Amino acid sequence: MSKVLKLKDFEPKGSHHIFLDANILIYAFAPLANYKIQIQEQITKFLESARKVNASLYVTSLVLSEVYNVLLSSSFDSWKASAGATNPLNLKRDFRPTDEFKDSVLAVNSAIKNILKLASPFPDNFHNSDSELIAEMCYHADYNDCCFLELAQQKDWMIFTRDNDIINHPMRTIDVITNL
Numbered sequence: 383m384s385k386v387l388k389l390k391d392f393e394p395k396g397s398h399h400i401f402l403d404a405n406i407l408i409y410a411f412a413p414l415a416n417y418k419i420q421i422q423e424q425i426t427k428f429l430e431s432a433r434k435v436n437a438s439l440y441v442t443s444l445v446l447s448e449v450y451n452v453l454l455s456s457s458f459d460s461w462k463a464s465a466g467a468t469n470p471l472n473l474k475r476d477f478r479p480t481d482e483f484k485d486s487v488l489a490v491n492s493a494i495k496n497i498l499k500l501a502s503p504f505p506d507n508f509h510n511s512d513s514e515l516i517a518e519m520c521y522h523a524d525y526n527d528c529c530f531l532e533l534a535q536q537k538d539w540m541i542f543t544r545d546n547d548i549i550n551h552p553m554r555t556i557d558v559i560t561n562l
Contacts, residue, residue: 384554385557385558387540387558387559389424389542389560389561390424390561392428393431394431394432394435395435395437396437397437398432398437398438398540399438400432400438400440400539400541401440401441401533401534401541402440402441402445402497402501402541402542403445403543403545403548404445404446404452405543405545406425406542406543406544407497409422409425409544410426410429411449411493411497412449412453412489412493421561428542428559429500433500439500439501439502440501440502440503440504441498441502441503441504442504442505442506442530442533443506444526444529444530446497448526449497450490453486453489453493454473454490457483457489457490458483461477461480461483462477506533507533507536510536511532511533511536512532515532515553519531519551519553522547523547523548524547527545527547527548527551530548531548531551531554535556538556539556540559541556541557541558541559542558542559542560543559543560544561546562549562
């Protein structure tokens with residue numbers, strides 16, 4: 383039976399294999415406007431503990447894509463608010479040519495480099511995934527979450543997440559670590 387492991391009660395071990403969800407990485411590596419500092423500190427402390435005991439931490443390109451897109455979208459939203467434009471603004475057409483965009487890309491790329499110093503990149507193994515299972519899982523979560531669950535279940539990894547769709551997924555067969 384899969385368990386929900388509370389972060390405050392969980393101690394990582396060197397034998398643990400943990401898949402890191404994008405929401406965890408955003409809190410740890412790219413906190414948005416000092417948002418929920420206590421949560422950021424809990425996550426960072428856990429990741430440091432996991433690193434110290436040599437627990438195996440993993441990310442996929444899809445996770446990093448989610449991190450990238452959330453952070454760039456946040457920068458775009460901030461830029462739009464400061465622009466005060468009356469017409470709708472477009473990220474590609476209006477934001478890309480700006481220095482603010484370039485600064486945002488540099489910041490996001492720096493966050494991703496730091497993530498990759500902590501976690502091992504892992505191929506998503508989509509070619510080995512059970513697409514029928516993922517399709518069935520999608521009745522309870524978005525597609526990326528279902529792909530993450532399928533990969534973690536194939537590898538018998540835990541997932542560290544703050545995503546209720548993953549935590550409460552009725553087809554989840556692996557443990558999750560969370561501070562929700």
